Amino acid sequence: AIDISKLRSQSSYVTLDEGYGNTASCESAITYIDGEKGVLRYRGYPIEELAENSRFIEVAYLLLNGELPNSRQLLEFSTNLNESSIIHEDMHHFFNGFPRGSHPMGILATMVASLSTFYPLPDRLDSATEMQVVINLVSQVRTIAAFSYKKSIGEPLIYPSYKLKYVRNFLNMMFSSPVRDYQLDDDIVRAIDMFLILHADHEQNCSTSSVRTAGSSMANVYAVASAGISSLWGPRHGGANQQVIQMLEQIHAAGGDGTEFINQAKDKNSTSRLMGFGHRVYKNFDPRAMVLKKQCDKLFSKMGVSDPLFDIAKKLEEIALSDDYFISRKLYPNVDFYSGLILRAAGIPTNMFTVLFAIGRMPGWLAHWREMLHGEQVVITRPRQIYVGEPLRHYQNIEQRP
């Protein structure tokens, strides 16, 4: 057997794998993906079964604890989430300091990091504190998300309610006001719940790898979660859901069926890509996109509404999937392609889409953080590089420089 620690100490053994396409950074028992067959399982359970039958907090419990909860465990977990949903009153001043129009992901990353100052943690966490901090984060991220939206539209904050469950509580904080009751629609609640389930974990993606990397230095867990949020923000990762809707809106406004956009996305001189298409791991189909497309169909027909952007999305998929450029590169719709349409139907503003993704992903990030902490060997993440810079040269005084 190869002794990895010996290899690590011999600096001549360095492999180059840009973007870590073929390098496993850890062993993990949380999520299984078979990208060729379009398989995704959380703790062994197929994503399709979880999306159909479970609720987000049940899935959060599963990811964090390894098993689905029984009724008593679920009730305890749900009650704990509710009781942990308030954020320190003094944090409210921070919301006032952000410029109007700030992107909610910037606010979310900042506010989650600032939890470390309001809720200081000892250097070593005992297991009860560790689990409580995790529950606080899963709950508080939702409160912070809703508060940042309220601030961005200049409305008073709506506090979490003890009576409402996770998703209902979030929607209520987002959309009700002291002068307006928000009518919670069961179909919308269910669709958002399913959205969160589908986003809850996805093994070593960019943001989860950031969480593990930041966590490997034993940084404060609030800062670690904030690192995950920052990585998620980018348009090649979680930010794609916002970009998909902007792309569909552009196509709609231009009045075409998307052919022109597809041609642009294929053009190597252009920087544009077909947003919501392609995935590092899925080379056949993304099972989350399949579930979401069906959910869109169901939701729109149940609500009796039609969204022209959904029609454009389906048309784009049809054109792309019969185009050799996309076929040869194995580019299929990913989770972000249809997810934005569900959020749009729920009235979630486009700049909040990635925030919703972050709420969903929080249990996954924290499950990975805990798995890493309790692993057999906690090593700091420290990839090597291949140096391609200047060879040795000597300092010149400024007068001697060309």
Ligand code: ACO
């Ligand atoms: N539109 C057009 N061309 C694409 C697209 C796309 N969406 N995605 C990949 N390609 C092309 C690339 O230009 C490249 O072509 P080439 O071989 O001729 O140079 C080839 O397909 C391979 O692409 P890479 O970028 O090398 O693939 P990688 O695995 O590194 O990237 C990624 C995956 C980032 C998701 C990419 O497909 C992409 O940018 N998609 C659009 C953004 C998006 O939807 N992101 C969400 C991902 S899912 C998630 O994070 C939740």
